[in-house]
Amino acid sequence: MSNPPTIKEIAKKLNISISTVSRALHDHPSIGLRTKMRVQQLAKDLNYEPNQTAIFFQQRKTFTLGVILPELSEAFFSSAISGIEDTANKHKYSVLLGQSHDNEEREKQIVETMKNHRVDGLIISIAKNTVNYDHFEMLKKYNIPIVFFDRIPNLPNIHYVACDMESGTIQAVNFLLKNNHRIIGMINGPEKLFASQQRVEGYIKAMKKYRLKFDPNLMVASDLTREGTETAMQSLLSLRRKPTAIVVFNDYVALDAVQYARHKKLRINKDIVFVSYSNLPLSHYTAFPPLASVEQFPYQQGQKATETLVELLGKSNEQPEATTYYKVILESQLMLNQNK
Amino acid sequence: MSNPPTIKEIAKKLNISISTVSRALHDHPSIGLRTKMRVQQLAKDLNYEPNQTAIFFQQRKTFTLGVILPELSEAFFSSAISGIEDTANKHKYSVLLGQSHDNEEREKQIVETMKNHRVDGLIISIAKNTVNYDHFEMLKKYNIPIVFFDRIPNLPNIHYVACDMESGTIQAVNFLLKNNHRIIGMINGPEKLFASQQRVEGYIKAMKKYRLKFDPNLMVASDLTREGTETAMQSLLSLRRKPTAIVVFNDYVALDAVQYARHKKLRINKDIVFVSYSNLPLSHYTAFPPLASVEQFPYQQGQKATETLVELLGKSNEQPEATTYYKVILESQLMLNQNK
DNA sequence: CTGTTAGCGCGTTCAA
DNA sequence: TTGAACGCGCTAACAG
Numbered sequence: 001m002s003n004p005p006t007i008k009e010i011a012k013k014l015n016i017s018i019s020t021v022s023r024a025l026h027d028h029p030s031i032g033l034r035t036k037m038r039v040q041q042l043a044k045d046l047n048y049e050p051n052q053t054a055i056f057f058q059q060r061k062t063f064t065l066g067v068i069l070p071e072l073s074e075a076f077f078s079s080a081i082s083g084i085e086d087t088a089n090k091h092k093y094s095v096l097l098g099q100s101h102d103n104e105e106r107e108k109q110i111v112e113t114m115k116n117h118r119v120d121g122l123i124i125s126i127a128k129n130t131v132n133y134d135h136f137e138m139l140k141k142y143n144i145p146i147v148f149f150d151r152i153p154n155l156p157n158i159h160y161v162a163c164d165m166e167s168g169t170i171q172a173v174n175f176l177l178k179n180n181h182r183i184i185g186m187i188n189g190p191e192k193l194f195a196s197q198q199r200v201e202g203y204i205k206a207m208k209k210y211r212l213k214f215d216p217n218l219m220v221a222s223d224l225t226r227e228g229t230e231t232a233m234q235s236l237l238s239l240r241r242k243p244t245a246i247v248v249f250n251d252y253v254a255l256d257a258v259q260y261a262r263h264k265k266l267r268i269n270k271d272i273v274f275v276s277y278s279n280l281p282l283s284h285y286t287a288f289p290p291l292a293s294v295e296q297f298p299y300q301q302g303q304k305a306t307e308t309l310v311e312l313l314g315k316s317n318e319q320p321e322a323t324t325y326y327k328v329i330l331e332s333q334l335m336l337n338q339n340k
Numbered sequence: 341m342s343n344p345p346t347i348k349e350i351a352k353k354l355n356i357s358i359s360t361v362s363r364a365l366h367d368h369p370s371i372g373l374r375t376k377m378r379v380q381q382l383a384k385d386l387n388y389e390p391n392q393t394a395i396f397f398q399q400r401k402t403f404t405l406g407v408i409l410p411e412l413s414e415a416f417f418s419s420a421i422s423g424i425e426d427t428a429n430k431h432k433y434s435v436l437l438g439q440s441h442d443n444e445e446r447e448k449q450i451v452e453t454m455k456n457h458r459v460d461g462l463i464i465s466i467a468k469n470t471v472n473y474d475h476f477e478m479l480k481k482y483n484i485p486i487v488f489f490d491r492i493p494n495l496p497n498i499h500y501v502a503c504d505m506e507s508g509t510i511q512a513v514n515f516l517l518k519n520n521h522r523i524i525g526m527i528n529g530p531e532k533l534f535a536s537q538q539r540v541e542g543y544i545k546a547m548k549k550y551r552l553k554f555d556p557n558l559m560v561a562s563d564l565t566r567e568g569t570e571t572a573m574q575s576l577l578s579l580r581r582k583p584t585a586i587v588v589f590n591d592y593v594a595l596d597a598v599q600y601a602r603h604k605k606l607r608i609n610k611d612i613v614f615v616s617y618s619n620l621p622l623s624h625y626t627a628f629p630p631l632a633s634v635e636q637f638p639y640q641q642g643q644k645a646t647e648t649l650v651e652l653l654g655k656s657n658e659q660p661e662a663t664t665y666y667k668v669i670l671e672s673q674l675m676l677n678q679n680k
Numbered sequence: 681c682t683g684t685t686a687g688c689g690c691g692t693t694c695a696a
Numbered sequence: 697t698t699g700a701a702c703g704c705g706c707t708a709a710c711a712g
Contacts, residue, residue: 004482006705017683022707030681047481052456054705057397058688064436064457072425073639078418085412085439094453095437096404099425113434116392117404141387142344299413346689357699362691370697394689398704 005046014038025050056118064094065309066114066122070102070151074252076298077125080149083302084123091310093120100127111135115142121309123302125151128190128224145312147326149305150296152194159312159326161305165195165277168294168332169202169247172275175292175334176245177210181273185218185236185243187229187253196221196249203247218243222253229256237264245273254290262288278335289337296332304328345386354378365390396458404434405649406454406462410442410491414592416638417465420489423642424463431650433460440467451475455482461649463642465491468530468564485652487666489645490636492534499652499666501645505535505617508634508672509542509587512615515632515674516585517550521613525558525576525583527569527593536561536589543587558583562593569596577604585613594630602628618675629677636672644668 007021014021016035023031024039025048042048056062065088069077081097088095096119098110107127112135114122122139124146133153136146148160176184186203189196200219207214220235222228236243248254254276258268266272268288276290308326347361354361356375363371364379365388382388396402405428409417421437428435436459438450447467452475454462462479464486473493476486488500516524526543529536540559547554560575562568576583588594594616598608606612608628616630648666 008705018705019684019707020682022705023682026707032681035682049456051397051458051705053393053397053400053402053458054688055707057391057393057690057704058706058708060393060688062393067437071422073415073419073422075413075415075418078415078421079413081418081437082411082413082439085437089438089450094457097407097421097425097435097437098429099422110429116389117434118391118393348689358690359692359700360698363698366691372697375697391689394704395691397688397706398690398692400704 004051005043005048006051007048010039010042010046010048014042060118062118062120063092064096064117064119065306066096066098066111066117066119068098068100068107068110068114068122068124070100070125070127072097072099076150076250076296079298080125080302083299084306087303087306087310091306093306093310102127102129104130104132108135111139115139115144119144120313122146123305123309124148126153127151128193131192145309147305147309147312149301150195150298154192154194157325159308161301161308161326161328161330162194163296163301163330163332165198165294165296165332166202166205168277168296168334169199170206171332171334172247172292172294173203173206176247176273176275177206177212179245179273181243181245182212183215183218183241183243183245185246186220187232187236187246187248187257188219188221189224189249189253191221199247199249215241217241222249224249224253226256229253230260233257233260237261237266243272245275248274248276248290250277251290251293258288258290275334277332292334292336294332295335297330300330304330344391345383345388346391347388350379350382350386350388354382400458402458402460403432404436404457404459405646406436406438406451406457406459408438408440408447408450408454408462408464410440410465410467412437412439416490416590416636419638420465420642423639424646427643427646427650431646433646433650442467442469444470444472448475451479455479455484459484460653462486463645463649464488466493467491468533471532485649487645487649487652489641490535490638494532494534497665499648501641501648501666501668501670502534503636503641503670503672505538505634505636505672506542506545508617508636508674509539510546511672511674512587512632512634513543513546516587516613516615517546517552519585519613521583521585522552523555523558523581523583523585525586526560527572527576527586527588527597528559528561529564529589529593531561539587539589555581557581562589564589564593566596569593570600573597573600577601577606583612585615588614588616588630590617591630591633598628598630615674617672632674632676634672635675637670640670644670 007018011018011021021039024036067084071077085095100107104127107130121144133155148158150162152160152162188199204214217239220232222232248257254274258274261272274290276293278293278295308328347358351358351361361379364376407424411417425435440447444467447470461484473495488498490502492500492502528539544554557579560572562572588597594614598614601612614630616633618633618635648668
């Protein structure tokens with residue numbers, strides 16, 4: 001008998017019914033103390049463990065959260081997954097993991113897998129070029145809630161957790177203005193991303209407050225690849241009103257931008273200054289880090305997203321239809337990168 | 341009817357039996373073409389998806405791999421998990437994730453959870469101070485295979501994937517010797533770790549080849565915390581035969597060691613030189629990186645571990661008892677960190 | 681207090 | 697070519 005023991009076996013050995021065993025194991029109130037003891041003792045002796053797959057099946061609940069991220073090896077997301085796992089664990093949930101590699105097709109396929117695994121809910125940071133959201137909509141029919149974070153789709157009724165990039169951007173631009181920069185460029189990310197739009201907003205607002213005119217030429221986009229960033233840099237540096245400072249979409253992009261600038265014989269922090277958004281916790285160890293970085297608190301975002309999802313899952317039992325959508329906004333914060 | 345459709349429903353609507361539907365859906369050979377078509381059509385219309393939890397339960401197989409790592413946010417492990425996820429996905433497996441935070445108790449608890457989830461197999465890099473291996477042994481009874489990687493327990497019959505740190509250490513010490521260093525210190529990790537022992541071996545062998553006597557004072561251990569590393573540095577720097585070069589357990593520890601040295605007014609790369617082991621892919625962006633680093637290929641280790649596990653799972657169906665244990669050794673490799 | 685029964689969704693005999 | 701029946705392990709409603 002190499003198979004794990006079942007309540008059925010216990011019942012047989014004790015000559016009692018299966019359901020009695022089940023109750024005894026669950027400390028059901030209406031059960032004889034003596035039988036309860038006998039059952040629990042034998043269970044321990046046999047090293048009995050309930051078969052979760054049976055329970056999952058029967059309860060229609062798996063206590064598993066699906067998590068889909070673009071790249072696990074990126075510092076931002078690995079911090080996030082760390083926060084997610086910790087929080088899930090705290091609430092007795094497990095984490096089923098998938099990475100989309102920023103590929104819409106793969107993302108779709110993973111959502112499918114997760115659905116088939118009957119995860120109780122999903123936490124997703126979408127692939128950067130996902131344009132079709134059908135695979136998310138579909139989950140509503142199955143009553144599988146989603147909490148998006150950081151990279152959020154442009155959909156009306158969703159739950160999400162995000163950092164307010166507008167405020168961070170305002171802080172960043174203000175910082176540069178106070179340091180007497182007047183021509184400030186921006187290398188933004190894909191337009192589709194809400195976070196990109198927020199950066200634009202922040203940029204414009206900060207400039208307006210200083211009564212500086214908005215020069216659209218100073219605003220370029222990168223697809224986040226090295227090549228895209230180089231093209232963006234090229235376009236900024238070829239302007240007649242050349243920027244003396246550039247706000248860059250994130251630290252990875254900034255590293256590429258810095259490299260390009262150095263390649264073009266520009267002296268970092270003298271000829272040109274960079275400010276960035278921190279997807280990279282180690283940027284303060286870097287040789288030529290951006291002067292400052294807008295911190296986005298990935299661990300906390302992961303935490304919050306998970307807490308939100310867990311709360312949602314708790315509620316879904318009570319109310320048949322939850323109509324309120326969670327929008328959790330964390331404040332981003334400009335941090336100076338003093339190179340010690 | 342908000343519940344997902346089942347074969348039972350399909351059967352009823354088509355006035356045929358459940359088993360016919362099941363067969364039709366599986367392209368069973370002995371099934372009428374017409375019925376098959378009708379079933380598959382209706383299944384598509386209803387958006388039918390098999391309930392995996394039912395199948396898992398029934399098949400006693402979940403197509404899920406459990407992965408337990410110390411810290412998801414550490415670059416080394418986040419690369420590894422990336423390789424694991426990619427490979428698992430390729431083989432149609434899902435990944436259930438847990439992080440031990442280098443805490444034995446938590447590791448134990450996660451193993452328990454994974455077992456209850458009936459994962460088909462486990463991939464583990466153990467917590468740095470795990471000394472009791474009962475929770476691993478226990479899994480053998482349940483026929484859940486484990487493949488360890490990088491951080492391997494000191495147990496006789498196990499599957500594992502690791503980098504050969506001895507060869508890397510020899511390369512590192514040789515490198516220093518060739519650069520005319522003669523007093524070479526080493527800050528090692530916890531003695532329990534196999535990887536620590538290998539470093540010692542490599543160090544001794546390399547020194548021997550140069551006919552240099554082995555000074556045990558030059559070999560100290562850190563528990564990998566900042567404080568532990570500082571104590572280790574202090575002890576090395578207080579020696580009368582002060583080292584001109586130090587081989588450090590990994591890049592994180594090296595960062596702390598460098599910082600300590602700078603604090604003591606030592607000029608990095610002049611008064612003292614560091615060589616390290618690369619747990620940190622970004623070390624080449626660092627202001628004062630170790631001169632060189634032994635690369636351990638975390639992504640590849642993750643890949644290999646997963647492939648090994650998947651192969652194991654395939655075999656377990658054929659042979660009742662697999663008696664051979666996989667020991668996959670990847671070569672580590674010294675990489676120069678030229679700071680551009 | 682305890683036993684009997686049904687059912688969760690699916691695959692798989694065994695019969696027809 | 698198809699259907700009926702069973703079992704996977706467990707919970708829960710219903711009877712005593």
